[in-house]
Amino acid sequence: MGLKIPSPVSIAISFFLLLGVLFAGFQWLDQPFSAGKRYFFWNPFGGSHSSDSLAARLAGEHGLLFCANTTAAAEVRQFPPGPSCPDYFRWIHEDLRPWNRSGITREMVESGKKLADFRLVIVGGKAYVETYRRSFQTRDLFTIWGILQLLSWYPGHIPDLDLMFNCGDVPMVPAAGFWPWTWIRKWRVPAPVFHYCADDASQDIVFPDWSFWGWAEVNIKPWKLLVKELRAGNEKTKWKERARTAYWKGNPYVSRTRRDLLKCNLSESHDWNARLYIQNWEEEIQRGFKQSNLADQCTHRYKIYVEGVAWSVSRKYILACDSPTLSMKDRYYDFFSRSLLPGQHFWPISADNKCPSIKFAVDWGNSHPQKAQEIGKAGSSFILNDMRMENVYDYMFHALTEYAKLLRYKPTIPSAAKPVCLESMASSESGRVKEFMIESMVEGPRNAGPCALPPPDSAAVESLTRRKKESVKQVQRWEREGRDRWNKRR
Structure with a gap:
């Protein structure tokens, strides 16, 4: 029996059927990407949402x-161009x-x-x-x-x-x-x-x-008030008087990276220069949030930033402490973080070798206190000055x-x-x-107009990206050299 060759019409029909399946699959795949991890967030408040939805609030007569x-109608006032935006x-x-x-x-x-x-x-x-x-x-x-x-x-x-x-x-x-x-x-x-x-x-x-206007569920105040408290917290304990270690406090259950970070905590066998604490929000609610005041957490020479499910709103609070921020390699960015420079505004930490990387950063900073303070000051200046509420509104x-x-x-x-x-x-x-x-x-x-938006500049963006990569490579070289010296002394 000979092999039957499909007619051109059959081939055409099959092609369009296949194309339809591909498009259907494309639409179907669009769903899990967009909704599969929408709210993968440990919730200490007993439910996944606020008691009243926004829809219920808006439906109120x-x-x-x-x-x-x-x-x-509001009066529309005209203003001369403002200074250049950050x-x-x-x-x-x-x-x-x-x-x-x-x-x-x-x-x-x-x-x-x-x-x-x-x-x-x-x-x-x-x-x-x-x-x-x-x-x-x-x-x-x-x-x-x-x-x-x-x-x-x-x-x-x-x-x-x-x-x-x-x-x-x-x-x-x-x-x-x-x-x-x-x-x-x-x-x-x-x-x-x-x-x-x-x-x-x-x-x-x-x-x-949303947290710039307050995070009510965890008692984080609006940004314009919190900035004042963070400035006061920085003055309360000067950098040289702070604990000579790195500090992190948060919810480790939202990501594997955070859970792995806990392995860097002080133990009987290792001291990686890290002091890590789990934030238990259920207990904090009962205590009236007495142990979670962000302005009281500027007591260590170094602060650690690590992402959660995605980016974390904690980035701005951590950077504001006048202490160098030891930041794990980020996957996600918010509206301001793409202009933060490694070695200038923060110190990059290896996500794959985080414990030795944290220890090296703290040892390096304690051996180079002037440079460490410069990094801490640059990070907090970016957050407290370039990120003041007037600039947030101008960005919007x-x-x-x-x-x-x-x-x-x-x-x-x-x-x-x-x-x-x-x-x-x-x-x-x-x-x-x-x-x-x-x-x-x-x-x-x-009583003034918004800052002047800089024009598009792809070359400046590419230059900034190159500088960030070069800075990270420089820190990685210092880490390797430090490990080599330590191994030779063993």
Whole structure:
């Protein structure tokens, strides 16, 4: 019996069927990437979410009526150009680069719905929110609260816009080069989704996280108040008077890297110059947060930063202590960390050989106290000065303004969106949530304009990336030389 050769029609049909399966598989694979590790976060509070979802808060009749009555148009004041923005602002251009050619259409925005916790629309200086899912704790609430502060800080200057926001831990939007079928991915422009962090395998648009306006569940105060307390904490215990070891306190159960870090703790057989403590939030709640005051944790000459599920909001608190930050190699970045330089703002630690790496860093710093203090001061100056709240608002302003320039349609208010305003949000809360909202409110419109955003400069970005790699290699060479000298003395 001869082999039957398929007809051209059969081949064509089979080809298109296969192509359909590939596209279906592509859409299916999109789900676990975006949602599989959304809230992989140990929760000490008994539930995975806040008691009231944002949707429930927005559905309140009182809030809607309150916002409906605030219709007076704000005076739009004009200001001369401000001073140049800090260097990390240039990353705004890099985050928006995927949409430079195509622009952003309504279809692109709405394709990010499955990745988002909420949709934010600003029309005529007023904010409207459509919710899709409950976020962890009050992340969505304080993120929106921060955006409302921006609208009050620069009234009439925020353009109409329409965006999706993800409040989870991990980035949602895969970069083209990291997709299994790159040739298919190139046919699609990524969904523009805002988020708190990203990595080389993602294209999320990075934005300041909720904790700048307070993290009520763990009693971390709004940033503008905490900055003052951290400055006072630095003055309370000078660097030379601090313990000559490295300090870390946190939740080790959210990542393998953190659990491995605990092996570097003081033991009968080893002293790796590290003093590591587990933060038990259940006990802290019962004690009234007496052992978790961040301003009281600037008591060691060195602080350790290590990522959790993804990036950690603790980075800014650790860097602010005037102590050199010993930072494990990061996978994730937030909106400011890409401009931190190894050897200048922090000391890089090997993730694969972390215990000896920590010991070498502490020994090196104690042997070179002037240089160690310079690194600690540079890191805290970056955080306490370049990251003061005025600059955080300016970053938000420029990120949203540049994003709005890419929109290829006029934003309109979705039928399911609810109006949000300062009065309605603050009046409907109680306890620490309301306290932090009141403490983080801006004091009326700003009397100056935003800083001047630097233009796109790919060469500067590439130069910075090279400098960071060279600095890490230099530290690695010092470590190898130190180990070789120690081995020869044995």
